[in-house]
Amino acid sequence: MKIKAADIVVIVLLFISVFFIKNLFTPSGAPSLVLVTENGEKNIPFHNHLYDLREETGHAMILEVKDGRARIKESDCPAQICVLTGWVSACGDAAVCIPNKVAVYVRCEDDDKGLDAISR
Amino acid sequence: MRKTALLLCVVLFAAACTDKFEKRQFYAMGTLVEITHKKDAGLKQVIRTINEYEEQVKSFENEYNNAPAGSSFPINPLWEVLFKKSYDYKALSKDRFDIRAMSLTSLYGFPEGSFDLPSPEKYAAAVDAIKNKPLLFVDGKLVKEDERLKISVGAFAKGMIVDKAVEVMKKNGAESGIVNAGGDLYAFGKKNKSRWRVGIRHPDDASKVISTIAISDKAVATSGDYERFFMKNGIRYSHIFDMTTMEPASLYRSVSVIADNCETADGLSTVFFLLPETDAAEVCKRTGTPVLIYTHDGRLIKLCGWESFEN
């Protein structure tokens, strides 16, 4: 019993699809930037700004908002996944730090009607 | 069996690769701008264009609004157009719309706040200036005749800048996309071979829509009393004022307009917000723009073929 060529092809395709899976779950619509901490959720304006999250989260973390994008610039968590995630800007994008229980994500209005835009 | 499997794979990957659009958000023109685009629509250039035009509009407004009486201002080509448009809208609205409304609305704190009612003296002074001091142009220059005069082209400049942004996207080779500046949007081209689907927000519930339209190469803009307003003594003061009554317009909750460009949609949504129903029905025939009105009692009035864009 040996691995077959088709196996390799399928595995490669599966790994590629990893990047698109998220899109299955993420709605689109008017976006807002949300900071999630243990204390709950907080909306953050898209204005360019550096936020020191020490008070909010009890951890040495820095959130940067710039040009309509946001990222965790620095964090004291071991794996640094949230920092490595880099910029988040599209609907459903999120930088999550599980050990510190902190997440920054772009929430969009539920888009079950399949709308491309909202006029308001 | 082999064919089935192959087909399945092809279908799955075709589904993953259909028109994929990205959304980019940023803050400009005092609102959240969202651009729906395919990769490489030259977004940096688009954003720079938006910022440049915004600066041109704002700097002139600020200079004029803060200047003492007697100052004169050269008019650049952009502002020449803006002034011309403003008189079109003024005429269409039967003098209810006027860019000098800012003289009055700024006393209430619009557009950014903090909001409060002006003193009767200030109110009377602003009303007097608006009634008796039209904009004065001397030798192609705008002359500020009265210190109390302030102008704002916010009612349609945003739409015009959206149009400029779309131009840049098209120049960069974009065939389809949406530029949405806080609800004033232009949707061009198509998505997956069908028109773009745009919802009109319910005034009382951001998660609901009152109408869904399908558009391509068209603009939609909405004016309402629910985004920029403040409450005082149980009265709602929204940012659009009627220059014949000198009070906030309170005919409707929201008005949406479909037009061929966003500047027109933006400007006309304000104009129709100020017009009584019978006038609106007559004016939209002249401008050839479908209109959707949401009234205080929750009634939907569809004029000039709005229905034909639904579904």
Added chain:
Amino acid sequence: MSDVKMMTKDLTPYQDRTALIGVFTALSIVFGIAENFIGLPLPGLRLGLANIGIMLAITMLDFKAAFAVAFLKAIIVPLVTGNFIVKVSIGLPATLASTFLMLTYFKLCGRFITSVSMGALGGLVHITVQFFMAGILYIQSPAIYGLLPYFAAVSTACGIFTGYTALMINGYLKRSQ
């Protein structure tokens, strides 16, 4: 697959099939409990060793057998390891969905592939459905989907590992016939 035919031909029906279901279920449950002690770089993620029993049922037995193993494993492992309601509500749909897709995949493409890519597929589907269930039942914040790509990648890699293990066991069983 020719070896499947060989196996089932040599075995007398019913009893041996039932016995194999029992063996595979037991295998899944033991692995399922054991892997609770194996840590992975991402919190909460498991190797998916329990999937080996399900894959063997798919490759060597049939549709009903695979679902029997999957269902029993998804119920019994949480029963032993605790936190039953949460684990079953998230794990059962995930296990059933991945079993269903692995079965379909094997039925459609069984001639060209082995359990290695099937395991990878199962791992990917399993973690995705887990996220989905956790998302609607417990966390209710789309933020968790931001983590999905990392988990999905590791889970797919684990699936390759377990798929390869299943392939080895399959080969061993075939040789020992």
